[in-house]
Amino acid sequence: MNEPVLVTGIGVTAxxxxxxxxxxxxTLEGRGGIAPLTRFDASGHASRLAGQITRFDPAEHLPGQLLPQTDVSTRFALVAADLALADAGIDPRDLVDYDMGIITSNASGGFEFTHREFDNLWSKGPEFVSVYESFAWFYAVNTGQISIRNGMRGPGGALVAEQAGGLDALGHARRTLRLGTSLVLSGGVDSALDPWGWAAHVSGGSVSRATDPARAYLPFDRSADGYVPGEGGAFLILERASAFRRRPSGQVYGEIAGYAATFDPPPGSGRPPGLRRAVELALDDAGLGPGDIGVVFADAAGRPEPDRAEAEALRGVFGVRGVPLAVPKVLTGRLYAGGGPLDVVTALLSLREGIIPAVPHAVDVPAEYGIDLVTGESRDTDATAALVLARGRWGFNSALVVRAVASDA
Structure with missing residues (x-):
């Protein structure tokens, strides 16, 4: 059942x-969310910038009984899910419960929640540990909480592949729809900006130590020295085209046209990284060639070696400066499981509005990279298809193709 899978609703917490x-x-105005970390006193760390969601009161969006049992990342997920459903004009109570699925991705689990409860355990005793600790820390908790809140009893899942996981969730959601489910809510969020989570971020040595938010995250730049961690992400409503047509009204942002995932070979094997292969497989899955892609939303690691490798993969598929490259995550930081779905949202909006968002600050891209990075001002486009890339730590590669379609698809 390989009918088109449409995106009909979007929810963002970025x-x-x-x-x-x-x-x-x-994003179009170049307004970023990267700033000095305020969630705790980070003055003792060499890296102190993060992409934080600061103007967000969960009590304004969620019922009071959910607040004691949820981590900040789950609150972002619940709100993004609510926004996506509202954007699609869908009330889950009007649909068959077993015909609605939920596929999410999360790379950190409920970091802040579980670390607070660990502190209670060690400093006060087990009787002070929340009973909700039994599930609030878990990678699959967002799938569970969203399904309970919305009565979604259809196929469920949770994928963990760091930055690549969000695209994997969308790819799995498309597969689930083609197996017969009518609607799937899918995407990802992450948040790990508590003291322990921040220590985990910076311990890997890949986080930028810059103090200027506008110069902290410089993917593909000659002086790139790390990325900025962020929080949040996006959820999307995916529907089979035939199911969407049965609804009395609705909108279509585009189609999830192709998806593929690969895994890098072990270091020292002499075999090439798997990103280029993921791109080629996703294009083949979509029935498109390199010339059909009007813009690529890059993974953009912000470190010389992986940036160079991504540029090489793109040159190999599209040729030297063969396709415009967008990196909207310079405004948010890398959102881990939330990063891929947010880039998919941006890609769909770019195709619909005919505009590619720019990296707002100057970037010194080495000529040998051979890429056409959109910088300075947004660029008009007549593209009808876009490619989104994501790579996760330890070798995960994911590629997803979105395509513009008519609203009456």
Whole structure:
């Protein structure tokens, strides 16, 4: 059942905007959410910038009984899911419960929640540990909480592949729809900006130590020295085209046209990284060639070696400066499981609006990279298909193709 899988609703919780309109306007205007970390006193760390969601009161969005049992990342997920459903004009109570699925991705689990409860355990005793610790820390908790809140009893899943996981969730959601489910809510979020989570971020040695938010995260730049961690992400409503047609009204942002995932070979094997192969497989899955892709939303690691490897993969597929390259995550930081779905949202909006968002600051890209990075000002486009890339730590590669379609698809 390989009928088209359509995106009919979007929900965003990002450092530079909650809600799709606020996020898109901020992205086009070059307004970022990267700033000094305020969640705790980070003055003792060499890295102190993060993409935080600061203007967000969960009590304004969620019922009081959910707050004691949820980590901040789950609150972002619940709100993004609510926004996506509202954007699609869907009330889950009007649909068959077993015909609605939920596929999420999360790379950190409920970091802040579980670390707070660990502190209670060690400093006060087991009787002070929340009973909700039994599930609030878990990678699959967002799938569970969203399904309970919305009565979604269809196929469920949770994928963990660090930055690549969000695209994997969308790819798995498409597969689930083609197996017969009518609607799947899918995407990812992450948040690990508590003291222990921050220590985990910086311990890997890949986080930027810059103090200027505008110069902290410089993917593909000659002086790139690390990325900025962020929080949040996006959820999307995916529907089979035939199911969407049965609804009395609705909108279509585009189609999930192709998806592929690969894994890098072990270091020292002499075999090439798997990113280029993921791109080629995703294009083949979509039935498209390199010339059909009008813009690529890059993984953009912000470190010389992986940036060079990504540029090489893109040159190999598209040729030297063969396709415009967008990196909207310079405004938010890398959102881990939330990063891929947020890039997919941006890609769909770019195709719909005919504009590619720019990296707002100057970037010194080495000539040998051979890439066409969109910088300075946004660029008009008549593209009808876009490629989104994501790579996760330890070798995960994911590629997803989105395509513009008519609203009556």
């Amino acid at each position: 450092p530079n905007g909650v809600g799709v309109k606020e996020y898109w306007n901020a």
